[in-house]
Amino acid sequence: MRQVPLILIVLASVAVSWAQAKKTVFMVTDAEGVAGICRQEQTEPTDTELRQLLTGEINAAVEGFLAGGADEVIVWDAHDGSRTLSALTIHPKAKLIIGSLGPTGLLERRFSALVFLGQHSMANVRAGIMAHSYSSLGIQNMRMNGKPVGEVETRVALAGWFGVPTILITGDRAAVEELRAIVPDAEFAEVKEGLARYTCISMSAPAARDLIREKARLSMQKIGKVKPYKIDGPVTIEIEYTTRNSLPIDANVRPGAEVVDDRTIRYHGKDFMEAWIRSRMY
Numbered sequence: 170m171r172q173v174p175l176i177l178i179v180l181a182s183v184a185v186s187w188a189q190a191k192k193t194v195f196m197v198t199d200a201e202g203v204a205g206i207c208r209q210e211q212t213e214p215t216d217t218e219l220r221q222l223l224t225g226e227i228n229a230a231v232e233g234f235l236a237g238g239a240d241e242v243i244v245w246d247a248h249d250g251s252r253t254l255s256a257l258t259i260h261p262k263a264k265l266i267i268g269s270l271g272p273t274g275l276l277e278r279r280f281s282a283l284v285f286l287g288q289h290s291m292a293n294v295r296a297g298i299m300a301h302s303y304s305s306l307g308i309q310n311m312r313m314n315g316k317p318v319g320e321v322e323t324r325v326a327l328a329g330w331f332g333v334p335t336i337l338i339t340g341d342r343a344a345v346e347e348l349r350a351i352v353p354d355a356e357f358a359e360v361k362e363g364l365a366r367y368t369c370i371s372m373s374a375p376a377a378r379d380l381i382r383e384k385a386r387l388s389m390q391k392i393g394k395v396k397p398y399k400i401d402g403p404v405t406i407e408i409e410y411t412t413r414n415s416l417p418i419d420a421n422v423r424p425g426a427e428v429v430d431d432r433t434i435r436y437h438g439k440d441f442m443e444a445w446i447r448s449r450m451y
Contacts, residue, residue: 226374234386
């Protein structure tokens, strides 16, 4: 058997070490948690003000991550069909994802960290600006192991499944408190306070960007210190749809499914990932 030259072994080892050391931040964006956005019509992807406000916060965050030591920032346009952001205006050193990422959310790539920007809280949170869980029109409530959850906790748990820590959230006070309850050591940028569903006290756009830039910079220090959020043991994920919906006729034969009532279905899994995949198949 031919022996591999020592120099090749060394180079391969260096390459692996470099890849592991590379700090890539994965940013999930939304609209309802952006400073200055408090009315439903403002969240339309084609709304000029939304695009300007959201892009300004994203670019401020990218500046902060890079200043804090990030090598790469990947931004996923996760609001309303991935139609809000543009490669023309996104930070020149960021990369933009347009389109659906499926149930794993690309987190199998095991980024250095997950962050939320412009995030809202889960459904039925008092004074949460336009609070909802994944679909404001289609879903009334979501529960994991009987606990009400939304986009924040389920995505943080998904990231944790792949060993990815969550280091920052920006949004309204309700969204910030949602992450603080499960990842208290993360960084938090509260850019507005909700008073009612469509009423808020908001920071100005420049002030919000300054706050986000600094919190993003500080959050880079949390990589390696903040532990990934993991859900152990058997998991159930329950989805209660709105009154305009009814479960399809085949709901009771779906893998791991339990029909609770006409609008509610509960998925069972041996662990988080199995329950999550089953709940996202339909």
